[in-house]
Amino acid sequence: MPRQTMSPTRQIPAPNPAPGRGLPQEAVDRPLAAFARDYPAGEEVPRHSHDRAQLLYATQGIMRITTDDAGFVVPPMHALWMPAGAPHQVLTEGGVAMRALFLRADAAAAGPGATTVLAVSTLLRELILAACAEPLEWDQAGRGGHLAALILDEIARAPSLPFRVPEPRDPRLKRLAAALRAAPASTRTLEEWATMAGASPRTLERRFQAETGLSFARWRQTLRLAEAASRLARGETPARAAAAVGYASAPAFGAAFRAAFGITPGAARGERPSD
Numbered sequence: 001m002p003r004q005t006m007s008p009t010r011q012i013p014a015p016n017p018a019p020g021r022g023l024p025q026e027a028v029d030r031p032l033a034a035f036a037r038d039y040p041a042g043e044e045v046p047r048h049s050h051d052r053a054q055l056l057y058a059t060q061g062i063m064r065i066t067t068d069d070a071g072f073v074v075p076p077m078h079a080l081w082m083p084a085g086a087p088h089q090v091l092t093e094g095g096v097a098m099r100a101l102f103l104r105a106d107a108a109a110a111g112p113g114a115t116t117v118l119a120v121s122t123l124l125r126e127l128i129l130a131a132c133a134e135p136l137e138w139d140q141a142g143r144g145g146h147l148a149a150l151i152l153d154e155i156a157r158a159p160s161l162p163f164r165v166p167e168p169r170d171p172r173l174k175r176l177a178a179a180l181r182a183a184p185a186s187t188r189t190l191e192e193w194a195t196m197a198g199a200s201p202r203t204l205e206r207r208f209q210a211e212t213g214l215s216f217a218r219w220r221q222t223l224r225l226a227e228a229a230s231r232l233a234r235g236e237t238p239a240r241a242a243a244a245v246g247y248a249s250a251p252a253f254g255a256a257f258r259a260a261f262g263i264t265p266g267a268a269r270g271e272r273p274s275d
Contacts, residue, residue: 023035024136025052026051026052028136028137030136030137030144030148032103032107034132035098035101035102036099037098039096039098040095041061041093041095041096042092044089047089048088049085051085052084052108053081053102054081054082054100054101054102054103055103055111055118055155056074056082056100057080057098057101057125057128058076058098058099059076059097059129060094060097061076061094061096061097062074062076062093062096062233063090063091063092063096065080065082065088065089066091066167067115068087068167069115069166069167070164071165072117072163072164073230074117074163075234075268077233078120078161079117079120079158081111082115083113086115088115093230099128099129101128101131107148110153111155111156116160117162118158118159119159119161120158121154123150124151124155127147127150131144131148161261161262162222163226165223166211168207172197172198172199173197173204173207173211176196180223181227184227184245185246186246225256227244228245228247228265233268233269237269238253238266242254
């Protein structure tokens with residue numbers, strides 16, 4: 001991966017491995033292996049895949065991960081479960097301290113069957129950090145083995161969150177999607193987007209439904225809420241995050257956010273609920 005920095009743990013990555021290749025964590029004979037690396041803001045890891053499943057977690061910074069089917073916003077306190085062999089690319093937003101796990105096929109049965117954003121409990125976070133401090137070939141009968149067993153149990157219990165925005169394939173829709181990601185508060189109507197895309201509104205609506213499973217309006221709302229989640233994780237207030245993605249009413253934003261993600265905007269920001 002490009003422009004790597006040395007891991008602060010005892011695991012030092014091989015020099016400049018190609019994306020998805022050359023990592024000892026993918027070959028070691030252990031149920032799971034930890035991987036630690038820091039990335040600067042705006043770092044882009046090109047499309048690649050891994051032979052083992054991954055749990056991609058960052059103690060700081062936000063990861064934007066794109067697969068062939070969807071885009072995922074992964075803020076702190078969350079991780080992305082990535083099945084083995086799934087092509088993806090990573091873009092960092094802010095400096096990212098990645099602390100990931102590679103899981104052998106038998107251990108990967110603890111996770112979901114598809115790429116999924118998972119909520120990371122305080123216990124799972126500490127277990128991941130502890131695993132990063134273990135040697136690559138940790139003692140299966142000792143501390144490393146106990147950590148691995150607890151990690152797999154926590155992964156199996158972790159709640160999933162729909163921080164997922166389906167990715168269209170039609171070039172016209174991809175251009176529209178990129179423009180909306182850049183300006184999620186845009187008030188352009190489907191008819192105005194259709195004019196810019198060079199297609200009829202009916203064609204765009206039909207293609208959105210066919211390729212993403214969502215209407216254009218629902219897809220845009222999903223994108224806006226995912227972008228708001230990213231802003232909340234960076235510490236923005238719910239009111240500011242709501243306005244930035246096009247919600248004029250904070251209560252309406254809060255209701256939509258809770259309906260989509262099952263948590264309040266304050267919880268996504270890391271606030272404790274009041275007693």
